[in-house]
Amino acid sequence: MDHTAIDLTQVLPARIQGVGTSQIGMVADRGRDDPEVVKLWIGEGDLPTPPFVVEAAHRAMLAGETRYTYSRGIPALHQALSDYHRRHWGVEVAPERFAITAGGMNAIMQACQALLEPGEEVIIPVPGWPNLGEAVRVTGGVPVTVPYRQSADGRFTLPLADILAAVTPRTRIIVVNSPSNPTGWVMPMAEMEALMAAARERGLWIISDEVYNHFTYGNAIAPSFLQISTPSDRLIVTNTFSKNWAMTGWRAGWIVYPQGLAATFGKLGQYNTTSIPTFIQHAAVTALEEGDDFIRTMVGRCAEARAIMVEGLSRLKGVTVFPPEGAFYLMARVETGEKSLDLAFRLLREAKVGVAPGTAFGPEGEGFIRICFAISPELAREAVARLARVLG
Template sequence: MSVAPSLEADLAETLPAHIKSVGTSQIGLVADRGRDDPDVVKLWIGEGDLPTPDFVVEAAHKAMLAGETRYTYSRGIPQLHQALSDYHRRHWGVEVTPERFAITAGGMNAIMQACQALLEPGDEIIIPTPNWPNLAEAARVNGAVPVTVPYRRSADGRFSLPIEDIEAAITPRTRMVVVNSPSNPTGWVMPLAEMEALLKLARARDLWILSDEVYSHFTYGNAIAPSFLQITTPRDRLIVTNTFSKNWAMTGWRAGWIIFPDGLTGAFSKLAQYNTTSIPTFIQHACVTALEEGDAFIRTMVGRCADSRAIMVEGLSRLKGVTVFQPEGAFYLMAKIDTAETSLDLAFRLLRDAKVGVAPGTAFGPEGEGFVRICFAVSPGLAREAVARLARVLGEK
């Protein structure tokens, strides 16, 4: 039985102020209009079109048949902690002890647990913008105040984040600086030298760094993105969040991880207990297999994204009123489209007329007005189809 709109509004007024301040996802507003339409090319959400690889699915099935369907350690099974430690050593050359990992219900829950652990009502959290909206909303859910620092944009469309801009935003109430590199939605990648400068600033001001490193493998040069783990000690005020969703096409599995400093194992064990009481045990065994056997699949994903990125950047640059900024990393591009419409109205029009689902730029903050974000983690054929459909609506130069 549904609640009458007037009653729902009355009930909403009884909620705490910090919960009432949480925004509605504009990405969801667009996606909900076309989610069930099989004719729509869906590029609005950060999800590729490949299924989870068979070896991961088979590992989950094998674990279920073996009886791995019961409660387990709230922070995750020891085998997965060890596999994550090995994974970070293999790719970044860093030593992260198994005791510093906690398994979470996806990357979003990792971010939420970090905010629960560190933020008090009224604390400020600095977030570069345009940004993934969930970062700011996780802060609001915990009563904290997001403070946005806009990326700078050069004439060629490249994004940058000068350390002095972050420093200028610091107040006595600042508790944390968030870095998402490679960035959703801009594709910006933070150079290691800039990470070192931010770490120096954070140490001097006693600030925490929350580093969302979900897209680290999705860079389009010869190396993966740098990690703050490469320049920090186990005692630094650093939280790293990540997920199995992107690298191994496991978005629906809801599995992620958080890395915290030495000395906080007990705190994050309790947070895991009271958030999820652990994620399903058989999923954790499948995650071990993804880490141990999945490097080749990651390379396939990244190569596919590189091909589709090239197709979309070249194709969209031929369209009327469209300026495309080639991303350095992640699997999104920001396209600026000259129109009198808001970016939300434009996204609705492209969904209706082109049957292409994109995310409105303002979903990522007011700095995104005039832009749409497009996910190119799809097959090259689907990327070409999306460009062709958009060309029929927007026209070519």
């Protein structure tokens, strides 16, 4: 018998072999355990989970909420989510249209599992969060990218005509991430309405990733597709507790699906995770019911750090900064002649600042770095000073 070692990755399905390696993870893994590094690579703020959420989880554990529960989540959390959407967007979403997921990533994955047949196409704007395209690949779909454009003042834009030009007979889904990671683009309500009308006409689904809705830097939060849809529209909205309430490690998110699909997402929840921990769901209820002030604190800190970073980095030689309308990321073009990944490694080594290479979000991000500014003003000033010593 031939016992010659073989590379077993080569016998895996093609859709799994084709899954990309996260460049953000590549950079982060080199400096994750270095306490001197200012870590701005991952979409995570520097505030801990607020005590009132932690205490709610502790109370729930002490009360015995440590057992299996409903695969779509506990009814109290469905009701709290319904109330939350009414309070912030003025929409009525029935509690039975929510399912609780293991973070926003699992929400995206379940949406793709529910909707995609092998070989069907999914339109994704780029540069974009890489997990969106990889979830499509893992579930057998084909990502079709549509590049953002940049206006004369450097703002990122996404003309509706560009999205619709990418539609083919194989198109199944259009993904919208507004406010966008990493560009900070925010889709205006009028364009949402036009896209919804086009999707209805063509029988297409929209997956709207609305994780950063509260993080805008004007007078109002970003609009939601739920404001312009009916319960029977082919719309799935995904979200997470990670950003608003500093709960990244808790792995709690939610999905909003059309009326009549509760049983479908109950089964998907069952076979993906069974459910997320019951005591975490009770803590999530508390986050929704008592956490609006914390969200305002988070957004206020981001606004201040954003201003510091835009002003400071725009002074550096060869650096062009594009102030984002929303989310908490800064896309900066840095002209050093290096590849974005090489530059990210050098900034980690020489400046002790961890950033994400632009190519982590697709080849369209070459020449850029992405900086997370969900940090204190003091840390933002320190990061700018360190980057200035290397790039200035």
